[in-house]
């Protein structure tokens with residue numbers, strides 16, 4: 384079987400550069416191009432602190448998709464550009480693997496429809512870390528028995544979206560097993576806006592942003608006389624690469640959009 388040809392959008396980012404290092408280590412992956420909003424016309428190897436890979440950098444994604452033959456586009460950019468890149472990749476018959484978070488529900492539905500129409504696989508994973516996927520699954524299980532739940536996610540202060548994609552996905556998984564329930568005192572009032580966090584069917588999400596953090600989430604459950612806390616920490620971005628690699632391998636055999644790495648794990 385021939386090697387998987389990969390385009391990376393966002394190669395100089397914290398995740399994009401980690402993805403390049405992962406690709407460099409795999410014998411069955413070839414980096415064929417990158418999409419960046421700077422350094423068009425250069426090669427990846429010309430950029431400081433990036434791996435020594437000879438792949439052209441394009442500033443215009445359409446030009447990249449027209450000129451470069453690829454199997455997969457990995458997007459690790461921003462919500463705005465990630466959505467645009469995913470749509471364009473599908474239009475050019477390239478399968479997207481998307482780590483970028485912050486897409487709206489409408490955007491996800493639209494991309495799902497596009498993937499189905501084109502019969503092309505897409506993986507959108509709010510969190511590629513296996514431990515985070517388990518934390519979300521354990522939380523879904525716990526919510527069956529503990530409907531009072533607060534999600535506290537903590538991230539570095541360069542993050543654009545809040546709440547995190549992981550927190551949104553966790554709340555969606557919990558919604559599958561938890562009936563709507565107003566938590567706290569029935570007459571509770573916020574004297575400072577936002578103090579009780581975001582509300583999803585009565586469950587609360589709190590977002591913390593501080594320098595020094597990477598990516599962390601606690602899901603706290605409370606019941607009579609007991610609490611349960613399920614916690615995951617990514618202490619570096621290598622933690623996400625097992626999931627990125629798996630998604631690239633799996634997307635080649637998909638004809639639909641898969642939202643969440645849990646759907647690819649056996």
Ligand SMILES: NC(=O)C1=CN([C@@H]2O[C@H](COP(=O)(O)OP(=O)(O)OC[C@H]3O[C@@H](n4cnc5c(N)ncnc54)[C@H](O)[C@@H]3O)[C@@H](O)[C@H]2O)C=CC1
Nearest residue numbers: 393395396397398418419420460464482483484509510511
């Ligand atoms: N699914 C997962 O497991 C993870 C997802 N993420 C998500 O991945 C995304 C990127 O995160 P980080 O790497 O931490 O951010 P970052 O800010 O370090 O990197 C983003 C990169 O995108 C580039 N970029 C911006 N606009 C662009 C455009 N039009 N074309 C090409 N490149 C463009 C920027 O130059 C930057 O290098 C975020 O949405 C974040 O939430 C982050 C970590 C794990």
Ligand SMILES: O=C(O)C1=N[C@H](C(=O)O)C[C@H](O)C1
Nearest residue numbers: 484509510542547548549598
């Ligand atoms: O921006 C990040 O860093 C992360 N983003 C993802 C999210 O929004 O959940 C995944 C992980 O938490 C790191």
